[in-house]
Amino acid sequence: MRRRDLLRWSIAAGGVLAVQMRLPLAQAAEAPSTFGALLRLHPDGRAELLLARHEMGQGVSTGLATALFEELDVPWEQVRVSFSPFHRAVSFGTGGSTTLMSLWGPLRKLGATVRERLRSAAAAQWGVSVNECEARAGWLHHRASGRSLRYADVAAAAVREPLPALDDLAKTDIPLKPATALQLAGRDRPNATAPDIVRGQLRYGVDLRLPGMLVATVVRCPHLHGGVKSFNASEVKRLPGVRGCVRVAGYHGIDLPGVPETGSFPFVVRSGVAVWGDDTWAVLQARKRLSVRWTPSPAQAHDSDSFARFAARLIQEDGPITGRRGAAVNEPVHMHSAEYEYPHQAHTPMEPLTCAAHWHADGSGCDLWVATQSPSYLAAEVMRLTGFKQDQVRIHLLPSGGSFGRRYFPDFAVEALLVSREAGHKLVKLMWTREDDIATNHYHAYTRARFDVAVGEGGAIRHWRQTEARTQWSRRKVSDKPEAPERGETAWMPYAAALLEHSQRDLETHTVLPSCAWRSVVANAWMFGQESFVDELALAARRDPLEYRLAHLADPSPRDIGHGTPFQPARLHAVLETAARAAGWPKPARPGWAQGIAAAPYMHGNSYCAVVAEVAITGTEIRVERIVCAVDCGLVVNPSTARQQVEGGVIWAMTAALHGGVRFKDGQVQASNFHDQPILRLPECPAIEVHWVPGNATAPTGIGEIAGPPTVPAIANAIAAATGRRLRQLPLSLS
CATH class of the missing domain: 3.30.365.10 (Aldehyde oxidase/xanthine dehydrogenase, molybdopterin binding domain)
Incomplete structure (x- = not known):
């Protein structure tokens, strides 16, 4: 039987797709030892993660395997990943850049627990104290006698006692390796599925x-x-x-x-x-x-332009304040206002x-x-x-x-x-x-936002009011109580202001196109408007855009910005400084060329990113020449995969910035394929640099969605610096 036929048979029989499967059939017939719903140890020494999260090219299979087998202490060449049938106890959503962040600790605890059970099984077989047994690189060693066993030799004995649920394992105090002893994490590792992708053997x-x-x-x-x-x-x-x-x-x-x-x-x-x-x-x-x-x-009575006009009228109307933090100050202020539109994508x-x-x-x-x-x-x-x-x-x-x-x-x-x-x-x-x-699909939510901001001396933000209308997540219960009001998650405004107010409008019940999640969820639209408008405030105050941002991050105290995870100003401050230093900010603007800067916290994933874009303008042509990113995503588990995620996020955002937007007429989407709904092409791709901001993190935070939100406003800010024209809707166009 050919390997391709074996894989096909495996799917038909149980829906399990084995990755990097290189076994002769005789070996494949031997029963592995299965620990819970996520781990198998095979007689030939392979250690297999049964993946309970969705692998969509982001490398989550490699990251989760790193967490598990770091503690189990298995050589990477023996690691395998399979796609598991749905198991309600372990198969939850993959999104929000939370997968590796949420499972890093539990999977390390799982690996450590199984490692200790293997040590105990070996000690029992040898009749010695477990303290005399060492687990290392897939083997168990008794130092005093020089005896050794493979994990597979005692796996059947170690698996007899059921494992606690993953959530319960996460609460145990089993010792983990110190950061200085990590062998897999922090080093470039090949994608666990790459060999089969290259051979055409990974089944989609x-x-x-x-x-x-x-x-x-x-x-x-x-x-x-x-x-x-x-x-x-x-x-x-x-x-x-x-x-x-x-x-x-x-x-x-x-x-x-x-x-x-x-x-x-x-x-x-x-x-x-x-x-x-x-x-x-x-x-x-x-x-x-x-x-x-x-x-x-x-729906046939509507088109993109009429829908945009309706959203513009909606955010001009009075409405309830759905989020408020701080208090007004009594001092002379100057008012600045602008509107930004982020279309369906x-x-x-x-x-x-x-x-x-x-x-x-x-x-x-x-x-x-x-x-x-x-x-x-x-x-x-x-x-x-x-x-x-x-x-x-x-x-x-x-x-x-x-x-x-x-x-x-x-x-x-x-x-x-x-x-x-x-x-x-x-x-x-x-x-x-x-x-x-x-x-005929679902699309990223349309968002239109109006900013009304009062600034004091030197452009200091005193009162920030953001009125927003969007076609998804505009209505959600604040709590489970029946009397709780409905509101969507409010925009993550990271810069200090005496008073922050958010007011949201419902476009869900008026939309012509069904909306759903998109990479970075709503943070794309938030940061396009916020980071572009912050640049406008800095220029109005005659201050450098970087210096203006840093001044509004001077207080390092963590604070609430509308998400359950506290915002840490010092982390955003650090990525801004790192990106600016790496990009040589500020380079003097010249006719048709300039730099732009923007930054964003991604609170779902508890990560931070700053981007400097260098843009050249020839007539009405916009050419992004260089993107410099600084990222704080906690422990960088696999620098190669993480770098690819940042680069992919930049390219994703540039597609939205230069080619994005879904147009509809008579209720019907006008595009049909890549010829009229283009994505960024290789000749348009700039040089992309990724710089990690070192910290004391011992665990990873999100990486897949952090680069997109600041990339678009960084490009828009560079265009404004190069041309004097402020573009407030996507796609960015000088035509």
Whole structure:
């Protein structure tokens, strides 16, 4: 049997995709010792992490493996990672740059616990004190007698006693290695999945092949809340390889307070027509022949410009203050005001959405093979849709070729189940095209913000008021109490002000395009407006933008800026100084060339980043020549992976800055593919430098979403310095 066939069989049998699988079949047949839901020790010496978080190219598999096997003390070349079936006790959401931060300690405790059990098992076999036994590099040694055992030799004995739950392990006081003894963390390590990616052996959803599986596609209504009026079903069904063609009704997700990671994340499955058949080619050819007439919807009365005008009127109206910190001061002030717009953005991951689903006709449950950032959210929605119990919903987790927040939402998997039901309860793999991905998807939230700021002597911020309207997370309960008011998470304004006020407006009930999470969630929009406007205040006060920011961070005392994690001004101060020093700030501006600076805390991940952008202007062409980033993300577990995440965040943000924005007309998205919804191309990519800010951190904080928020305003500030023109909406354009 070829390795490719073995991997295919493994998916079909249990939904577990083995990474870096290099075993002869005879060895593969030997039973490993499984410790809890996350760790297996194999007889041949391999140590395997059963990944319970979503790997979407961000390297979380490598980071979590580092945490576990650092303490277990296993050589990196023996480390393997597999994608585990959904296990409710350990499979939570992957998002907000919190995965490695939240699991670093628990996984180290797991590794240390198993290491000590292996030592105890070896001591019992040898009849010696456990204190005389040492665990090192996959081996157990008895120093006095010179005897040695592999971990695998005693794993069966060590595994007999059940392990505590991961949360309980995290509370134990088992000793961990001191920072000076770390062997894996802090050093460049190859991505745990890289060899199989290079060989084409890492199986994504689009690669999935299961016995008896059909392939499906859905043509969705191009405008929200529209329906199917008629379609040429009989003609399509006669086409070669087509097995069926049917109407699929729309479906709306709801808030699920019983699932902690859902928050307020409703979603929409659009009405459409599904075609299924023997293979991808057959259904895509049939799709071209499909002719659908749609029912009208209220969304068709709106376009991007009218929606923007509505949002602009909304933030001019009086409304309640949804967040207030500090108190007003009695002194002469000058008022400054401005508005900033951050439009809807497309996710465009390299791998479009895909899910294989089987809603079993006998009522025994359902199976889904899917790349999801939140299996718990998906499972809860599936139980609501199907009426199945928890143990009847079987989710087989897969990696993905990018997500950027999109796969946190379960609509595409719910849609696949609906298609399975309509196809006669067959196993179907629902595949989205790139056109589906861009034209009939969920998008990053639209945000429009108005800043009204009173400054005192020297431009010192006295009263900062930010009025914001956005299409997602604008309404959320402050607490679980019924009488609690609703408000969204307020913008993280890091600079000192005597009085901070936030007022939010609801665009969720007016939106034409459904919104969902996007890389850095809402911090992108917040920092574009805030960091651009802070530059405006600095220039109005005739002060250097860096010096102005540092002056408003002079008090190092941690404080609340609208998130549960206290903001630490000293950390933002440090990244600003580091980025400025590395970039040679301030270089004098000259006609058509300038530097711009911006900084941001990313409170979900408890990290800090500052960016200096160097921009050249030729006519109306904007050319970003250099980006310098300074990052404080705690302990840098894998500098290579972390650097890639920062570089990727910069490029992601530059796409939004120079090419972003989703335009719609008559309620319908106007773009369809990369030719009219472009992403940053290689010739446009600047030189990117990443500098780590050293600290005393012994644990990592978030890294995947920290670079994007300050990159866009740094570019906008450089453009303003080079041209004298302040651009307040994306994409940034001098045309």
